[in-house]
Amino acid sequence: xxxxxxxxxxxxxxxxxxxxxxxxxxxxxxxxxxxxxxxxxxxxxxxxxxxxxxxxxxxxxxxxxxxxxxxxxxxxxxxxxxxxxxxxxxxxxxxxxxxxxxxxxxxxxxxxxx
Amino acid sequence: xxxxxxxxxxxxxxxxxxxxxxxxxxxxxxxxxxxxxxxxxxxxxxxxxxxxxxxxxxxxxxxxxxxxxxxxxxxxxxxxxxxxxxxxxxxxxxxxxxxxxxxxxxxxxxxxxxxx
Numbered sequence: 293x294x295x296x297x298x299x300x301x302x303x304x305x306x307x308x309x310x311x312x313x314x315x316x317x318x319x320x321x322x323x324x325x326x327x328x329x330x331x332x333x334x335x336x337x338x339x340x341x342x343x344x345x346x347x348x349x350x351x352x353x354x355x356x357x358x359x360x361x362x363x364x365x366x367x368x369x370x371x372x373x374x375x376x377x378x379x380x381x382x383x384x385x386x387x388x389x390x391x392x393x394x395x396x397x398x399x400x401x402x403x404x405x406x
Numbered sequence: 407x408x409x410x411x412x413x414x415x416x417x418x419x420x421x422x423x424x425x426x427x428x429x430x431x432x433x434x435x436x437x438x439x440x441x442x443x444x445x446x447x448x449x450x451x452x453x454x455x456x457x458x459x460x461x462x463x464x465x466x467x468x469x470x471x472x473x474x475x476x477x478x479x480x481x482x483x484x485x486x487x488x489x490x491x492x493x494x495x496x497x498x499x500x501x502x503x504x505x506x507x508x509x510x511x512x513x514x515x516x517x518x519x520x521x522x
Contacts, residue, residue, distance in 0.1 A: 335410065335497065335513035381449060393462060394511065396449035
């Protein structure tokens with residue numbers, strides 16, 4: 293079946309540091325890939341997505357590139373801010389699964405300190 | 407921006423009791439979902455709902471679970487006889503279209519269910 297593996301957290305960075313959160317996946321066929329973010333006290337929000345190999349999703353300074361050869365979708369940001377402190381979830385929607393469901397990773401908690 | 411709202415934010419119940427988690431999806435959305443996250447584990451799909459029917463459900467969604475859209479605005483998840491292992495954060499979501507690639511899911515803030 294489909295699965296998503298994210299790096300274990302928590303991750304603590306100083307403001308303006310470079311961020312990478314690793315995400316790898318297992319799926320049949322060619323899934324669509326997503327990053328969701330959950331700020332404290334809020335629901336999950338779509339951060340970015342990529343629907344085919346070599347696509348790059350980007351939003352709010354975050355980027356992730358769909359790498360079919362390494363089955364990865366790592367999240368990166370060049371300079372994090374305190375306001376980026378949140379839990380980040382990698383997710384996929386596989387062509388083999390129903391069209392409705394997303395498969396999520398466990399989430400990685402990011403804390404950015406001034 | 408319209409949002410999905412869930413109530414209550416935290417529900418404590420005793421094992422064996424029935425619990426109803428409530429959600430108000432975004433008003434023009436047509437597809438509704440429940441996910442849950444047990445502490446420290448992955449967010450898991452439970453069920454999707456469209457046109458007053460369950461479209462898809464996971465293995466987790468057994469006979470103890472049911473969903474309903476009792477009126478034009480609410481979408482509820484009922485657990486008939488709660489077990490300790492039902493303790494989790496339950497997220498409601500909605501989307502305008504079926505294809506999540508082009509119609510992202512909008513999630514609520516979640517209801518934390520604690521079964522004692």
